[in-house]
Amino acid sequence: MLKFPAPFATAIFVCTNKRADGHPKPCCADRGGLELRDELKAMVRERGLDGTIKVFQSGCLGACERGPTAVRYPDGQLMLGVARADLPGILDEAAGS
Numbered sequence: 098m099l100k101f102p103a104p105f106a107t108a109i110f111v112c113t114n115k116r117a118d119g120h121p122k123p124c125c126a127d128r129g130g131l132e133l134r135d136e137l138k139a140m141v142r143e144r145g146l147d148g149t150i151k152v153f154q155s156g157c158l159g160a161c162e163r164g165p166t167a168v169r170y171p172d173g174q175l176m177l178g179v180a181r182a183d184l185p186g187i188l189d190e191a192a193g194s
């Protein structure tokens with residue numbers, strides 16, 4: 098195993114989990130998770146934060162009923178019911194502003 102410091106200070110995981118149509122449990126992909134991930138990645142680029150914040154897609158974060166969901170590290174903030182309007186604040190908090 099190789100270990101080294103990650104080249105970014107903050108990681109934001111946006112749930113993009115997709116369940117089969119008709120599945121009794123909701124999924125973040127059907128609630129805009131993919132679009133939120135894309136928008137967040139674009140905002141990171143636009144703000145020039147590529148070197149400090151990295152956006153990833155994730156599987157289920159375990160809060161499907163309250164999705165779309167995201168989690169941010171290192172502060173470990175789990176965010177439920179994320180809307181597009183929340184994205185600037187999520188980045189502001191991550192950047193410490």
Ligand code: FES
Nearest residue numbers: 112125157158161
């Ligand atoms: S499907 Fe997104 S939290 Fe479960």
